[in-house]
């Protein structure tokens with residue numbers, strides 16, 4: 001067999017990194033030298049659009065999420081991956097123009113970028129007249145560490161999709177008559193794109209699409225010809241930055257959303273190449289976590305959110321929300337890769353939604369949820385007490401499948417969407433490619449499993465071991481001298497022939513994970529827990545590329561400035577997550593650092609070599625004991641290999657475990 005781990009670790013270059021540096025430097029220069037120098041901003045349509053936009057968006061029903069994406073009822077279209085959407089040029093043009101238009105719409109409008117994204121956290125303002133319940137004025141509507149985490153974001157995305165589609169349709173009508181229909185057709189097939197941060201990116205590309213992180217400017221061929229505008233996917237510029245709402249640094253000085261900010265002061269700029277590099281380094285870990293979630297998390301209560309539930313099975317510390325949190329901290333760019341930086345907007349719950357990458361990320365989260373629903377149709381929202389406050393719910397309140405998902409109106413009479421009513425998402429007029437092959441329920445499930453294996457199985461140990469098993473079958477023997485070290489181990493005198501091949505036993509192998517439990521606000525801001533085999537490189541700038549980096553879990557928290565009432569409730573909140581170790585262990589065998597994958601060898605290796613580092617805001621390093629409530633446990637499970645592409649691995653009982661902390 002061939003386990004080409006080394007080549008997997010090869011850093012993918014972020015191809016436009018140089019361009020970004022150039023553009024930013026260029027722009028900076030102009031700002032300093034000539035204050036009046038106009039920077040690319042909105043598209044110039046040749047007439048005053050703002051009055052028309054205001055009229056268009058001010059219709060009373062825009063606060064109702066209609067459930068048909070503003071199109072004809074029953075018209076279901078796929079939400080595409082952003083790179084795929086980009087290939088559909090007419091749709092892409094409209095998407096950029098629509099996003100830009102929302103961002104340049106007066107921020108006091110409820111359907112402006114600020115109005116829609118402000119629903120999530122800051123500025124803690126009432127939307128659609130849905131008032132806060134007493135004591136919850138200083139929180140956002142979003143529900144985190146809650147049974148409603150996946151379902152609340154569903155009508156939120158549908159609202160955004162509806163508003164954006166309306167704006168795009170308005171713009172399509174501004175093309176000359178002979179082209180108008182072409183663009184109206186493009187609007188018809190548009191649904192919001194998702195960003196797949198877990199699959200292998202196209203060859204030589206980064207996981208972070210260049211359309212999102214490549215340049216602050218973009219050329220669009222709109223109704224009034226080709227123009228260079230501010231790239232609405234790169235950042236959102238506050239118009240204006242409201243220092244009454246955002247009172248504390250750095251939020252009251254950062255006039256636009258930042259990723260991997262170069263410092264914590266007013267002159268900070270995004271460093272998307274650093275963010276891209278860090279995400280690339282973590283892609284395999286994200287992919288494995290996702291693969292395990294699909295395979296082993298059939299219980300909605302455990303799958304849905306990151307709240308730590310005492311006495312849960314040791315095999316279910318992770319969750320969709322916890323994986324989502326890690327992507328937030330990676331996209332914000334905190335900690336890793338550069339010393340002395342804190343994360344940007346995406347790393348902080350109350351400010352995250354302003355960054356245009358937020359909706360791309362959450363559409364991916366919704367897609368994962370939709371795929372999961374197909375695999376586990378029986379499991380659903382069960383009554384659970386809220387552990388955090390939101391704008392309309394208080395800690396301790398029981399949330400169930402009928403809890404109103406505020407502020408998302410389902411009708412003009414003031415009824416709200418609920419988890420039950422958003423369970424069938426096609427009523428919002430969208431689906432995902434992986435779910436379109438739906439001849440029957442069992443075919444649908446097989447189709448989803450095939451897609452999961454194809455997209456997220458590549459770096460999963462299950463598939464590596466499966467390839468090994470198949471290679472043996474073909475060769476009719478095990479562990480030929482020409483195969484890799486793991487293969488060689490298999491023929492060593494220590495193992496009975498045919499019984500165990502580098503951790504493989506019949507049709508099962510062992511997965512190793514580290515379970516993490518921590519107080520969400522332990523450091524009063526987001527932090528990340530990094531795992532290395534052996535000592536991490538001296539310079540944090542080298543961490544992202546280090547081959548002994550095994551994975552990281554990001555804890556998406558608040559910094560106290562945007563928390564208000566949530567802060568107290570959050571203090572005690574414990575969250576949990578998982579970092580898979582198995583692929584890293586295979587890599588260690590490949591590099592000759594670990595002899596083999598027997599339980600004894602692995603336990604000895606992990607006890608000696610697993611290094612844990614915690615980085616908080618400003619890249620500050622914390623000792624694990626300084627993080628209140630941090631618990632780390634290594635666990636091992638026997639996992640049955642899938643026998644076909646239609647199957648996922650089946651996780652068995654825990655076999656070995658020891659606690660690090």
Ligand SMILES: *[C@@H]1O[C@H](CO)[C@@H](O)[C@H](O)[C@H]1NC(C)=O
Nearest residue numbers: 107108123240242243244245
């Ligand atoms: C700024 O924020 C304050 C407090 O949230 C709010 O009352 C005011 O309307 C906001 N102004 C603008 C221009 O957004």
Ligand SMILES: *[C@@H]1O[C@H](CO)[C@@H](O)[C@H](O)[C@H]1NC(C)=O
Nearest residue numbers: 262271273274277337338541
């Ligand atoms: C951005 O990050 C990269 C990689 O860490 C680093 O080499 C570069 O100097 C950073 N750029 C700025 C402007 O800080």
Ligand SMILES: *[C@@H]1O[C@H](CO)[C@@H](O)[C@H](O)[C@H]1NC(C)=O
Nearest residue numbers: 299300301302309312313379
């Ligand atoms: C799902 O998990 C929850 C929380 O651990 C538990 O109370 C419930 O019994 C589980 N449901 C099933 C069907 O196993």
Ligand SMILES: *[C@@H]1O[C@H](CO)[C@@H](O)[C@H](O)[C@H]1NC(C)=O
Nearest residue numbers: 311312313314654656657658
């Ligand atoms: C979890 O692991 C610990 C340590 O191995 C063990 O004592 C405990 O019983 C396990 N809990 C469950 C629910 O399996």
